[in-house]
Amino acid sequence: xxxxxxxxxxVRAAVGPQAAVFALAAVGLNLQFGYAGLMxxxxxxxMLVGGYGMAVxxxxxxxxxxxxxxxxxxxxxxxxxxxxxPTLRLRGDYLAIATIAAAEILRLLFRAEAAAPLTYGVxxxxxxxxxxxxxxxxxxxxxxxxxxxxxxxxxxxxxVGWLLxxxxxxxxxxxxxxxxxxxxxxxxNDEEVVRALGKNTYLYxxxxxxxxxxxxxxxxxxxxxxxxxxxxxxxxxxxxFYAFAVLLLGGLGRVLGPVVGAIIFWxxxxxxxxxxxxxxxxxxxxxxxxxxxxxxxxxxxxVGIALILxxxxxxxxxxxxxxxxxxxxxxxxAEAE
Amino acid sequence: MTPSxxxxxxxxxxxxxxxxxxxxxVRRSFGGLTAVDVDEFxxxxxxxxxxxxxxxxxxxTFFNVLTGFDRADAGTWTLDGRDVTxxxxxxxxxxxxxxxxxxxxxxxxxxxxxxxxxxxxxxRGEGMGGALFGRRSWRRQERSNTERARELLARFGLDRxxxxxAGVLSGGQRKLLEMARALMCEPRLLLLDEPMAGVxxxxxxxxxxxVRQVRAExxxxxxxxxxxxxxxxxxxxxxxxxxxxxxxxxxxxEVMRDPEVIDAYxxxxxxxxxxxxxxxxxxxx
Ligand SMILES: Nc1ncnc2c1ncn2[C@@H]1O[C@H](COP(=O)(O)OP(=O)(O)OP(=O)(O)O)[C@@H](O)[C@H]1O
Ligand SMILES: [Mg+2]
Numbered sequence: 001x002x003x004x005x006x007x008x009x010x011v012r013a014a015v016g017p018q019a020a021v022f023a024l025a026a027v028g029l030n031l032q033f034g035y036a037g038l039m040x041x042x043x044x045x046x047m048l049v050g051g052y053g054m055a056v057x058x059x060x061x062x063x064x065x066x067x068x069x070x071x072x073x074x075x076x077x078x079x080x081x082x083x084x085x086p087t088l089r090l091r092g093d094y095l096a097i098a099t100i101a102a103a104e105i106l107r108l109l110f111r112a113e114a115a116a117p118l119t120y121g122v123x124x125x126x127x128x129x130x131x132x133x134x135x136x137x138x139x140x141x142x143x144x145x146x147x148x149x150x151x152x153x154x155x156x157x158x159x160v161g162w163l164l165x166x167x168x169x170x171x172x173x174x175x176x177x178x179x180x181x182x183x184x185x186x187x188x189n190d191e192e193v194v195r196a197l198g199k200n201t202y203l204y205x206x207x208x209x210x211x212x213x214x215x216x217x218x219x220x221x222x223x224x225x226x227x228x229x230x231x232x233x234x235x236x237x238x239x240x241f242y243a244f245a246v247l248l249l250g251g252l253g254r255v256l257g258p259v260v261g262a263i264i265f266w267x268x269x270x271x272x273x274x275x276x277x278x279x280x281x282x283x284x285x286x287x288x289x290x291x292x293x294x295x296x297x298x299x300x301x302x303v304g305i306a307l308i309l310x311x312x313x314x315x316x317x318x319x320x321x322x323x324x325x326x327x328x329x330x331x332x333x334a335e336a337e
Numbered sequence: 338m339t340p341s342x343x344x345x346x347x348x349x350x351x352x353x354x355x356x357x358x359x360x361x362x363v364r365r366s367f368g369g370l371t372a373v374d375v376d377e378f379x380x381x382x383x384x385x386x387x388x389x390x391x392x393x394x395x396x397x398t399f400f401n402v403l404t405g406f407d408r409a410d411a412g413t414w415t416l417d418g419r420d421v422t423x424x425x426x427x428x429x430x431x432x433x434x435x436x437x438x439x440x441x442x443x444x445x446x447x448x449x450x451x452x453x454x455x456x457x458x459x460x461r462g463e464g465m466g467g468a469l470f471g472r473r474s475w476r477r478q479e480r481s482n483t484e485r486a487r488e489l490l491a492r493f494g495l496d497r498x499x500x501x502x503a504g505v506l507s508g509g510q511r512k513l514l515e516m517a518r519a520l521m522c523e524p525r526l527l528l529l530d531e532p533m534a535g536v537x538x539x540x541x542x543x544x545x546x547x548v549r550q551v552r553a554e555x556x557x558x559x560x561x562x563x564x565x566x567x568x569x570x571x572x573x574x575x576x577x578x579x580x581x582x583x584x585x586x587x588x589x590x591e592v593m594r595d596p597e598v599i600d601a602y603x604x605x606x607x608x609x610x611x612x613x614x615x616x617x618x619x620x621x622x
């Protein structure tokens with residue numbers, strides 16, 4: 001087996017555009033769920049409106065890319081307002097239901113035949129990223145050492161993606177360490193107390209939802225740019241749950257949690273993918289037990305196991321400050337018996 | 338307490354002293370149960386007013402309605418002469434009507450200092466724009482607020498734990514923290530729902546001293562309390578509720594002598610010795 005190849009695959013994925021996309025979506029989710037306690041299960045929907053806002057503006061209306069980007073952000077903003085305004089005065093579950101449903105409805109709507117004149121239907125659209133790649137300063141060659149290499153185009157998307165992540169992380173850091181962020185963390189603890197102290201908690205929750213939604217919309221755009229194509233099914237609800245997985249792996253309510261989480265997520269995913277495929281083609285695992293087409297789901301199961309192990313040994317994610325307390329461990333043991 | 342002092346106080350009451358809170362015809366029912374049905378309720382400015390009544394009398398519900406945490410079916414109420422009926426809780430708090438909860442609610446993940454700091458009014462870094470673009474300004478404000486927060490924590494004997502998350506506090510300590518937090522709001526009218534419940538008995542006396550001091554600083558206090566010794570000890574006025582209505586209003590002595598009040602306690606499931614104490618109190622006073 002070629003472990004260097006496995007390592008190369010893993011590292012490439014962990015620094016590549018996909019990881020940046022997930023990190024960005026998770027930074028937004030961190031603000032919403034990690035700090036404000038808002039259960040947004042529809043991050044995929046925000047990514048979808050972001051990606052489509054950009055792609056449709058460019059291809060259907062001939063808008064320049066920068067305008068498409070603004071439209072995408074605006075759509076994320078509007079979606080957050082539409083979902084948050086009616087539900088954020090109610091109990092938290094309502095937002096959860098609204099977001100998960102909205103994300104799925106949006107995907108179905110965008111792939112519907114009737115919407116195709118605007119959204120291009122199931123097969124989506126390409127050729128909206130020309131301006132973006134025209135600005136690529138790296139050219140077409142490969143960058144990196146040996147097998148640890150990305151193509152110039154990939155490097156360009158990754159760079160832009162990670163710069164956006166850095167900006168989002170920076171913004172989050174500034175906000176959560178301010179009195180604004182203190183109110184937000186307090187809302188997660190007990191909203192009524194915060195209202196009793198004279199804060200309009202509804203407004204804070206709405207702001208967190210909108211800001212996190214805009215970050216997800218940006219993530220959706222990076223995703224579309226990276227694949228130079230956009231289809232509705234790219235934005236299925238798994239994306240929302242991966243965002244949660246990334247956040248939980250890295251550390252809830254930690255500024256850098258989503259970044260660390262996204263890197264671990266893709267390291268695990270790509271390494272297990274590469275290992276399994278090699279094992280199958282090399283005959284270590286018999287074809288009858290596992291075929292290469294099973295690899296996709298199995299690697300996700302492995303990530304799931306990693307997540308469970310994390311919950312057990314490091315409940316707050318990799319960046320958590322506290323190690324699990326002895327009492328927590330004892331409880332788990334007692335329950336197991 | 339001598340009878341003459343009682344009458345003296347009675348005189349000031351009727352002389353139309355300034356009222357910080359008035360409520361008329363406030364009603365709240367849950368299904369068929371009328372939890373609150375208060376025709377007339379007033380709190381004089383600068384007093385400590387106790388709201389007593391057997392379990393289920395509607396005291397907490399009345400608090401919730403007044404402070405915007407529950408909606409009223411009918412009624413109006415004013416704060417400092419201004420109609421504040423039906424205002425949302427956060428606006429009432431900003432107008433100086435701040436409440437604590439019967440079941441303590443601490444913000445467990447925030448440190449004690451953060452808990453208190455959160456309550457500071459008029460923070461410049463509290464809006465998103467201010468937080469990002471007015472860092473200098475809010476940091477300066479934050480320093481002076483932190484100083485005040487620490488003073489308040491010290492006052493309630495919590496300063497040694499200032500940097501600990503509030504989750505580590507005991508139930509009684511949480512009550513103290515809640516009080517410190519409410520005071521940070523600089524309230525004009527402080528509504529405390531059973532502030533002594535669960536507090537270490539050794540601390541009750543100091544806590545009462547704090548409450549008196551808060552009054553001395555110009556804040557009016559309305560509090561719910563079951564312990565009659567405490568009520569008599571500290572309050573200027575007492576209002577007794579039962580079955581949602583106001584049974585009696587007056588000085589502690591007057592209210593405790595009131596046969597209806599004694600009846601209400603007798604008819605409740607509260608311990609008989611409480612009633613006996615009540616009657617005794619009434620006679621003593
Ligand atoms: N949300 C609610 N739904 C239904 N009934 C309620 C609700 N809140 C209060 N009640 C009822 O209203 C009545 C008044 O309750 P409340 O909590 O105001 O009494 P209380 O005077 O504060 O009693 P305690 O001294 O035990 O705290 C009770 O009979 C209670 O069961
Ligand atoms: Mg009560």
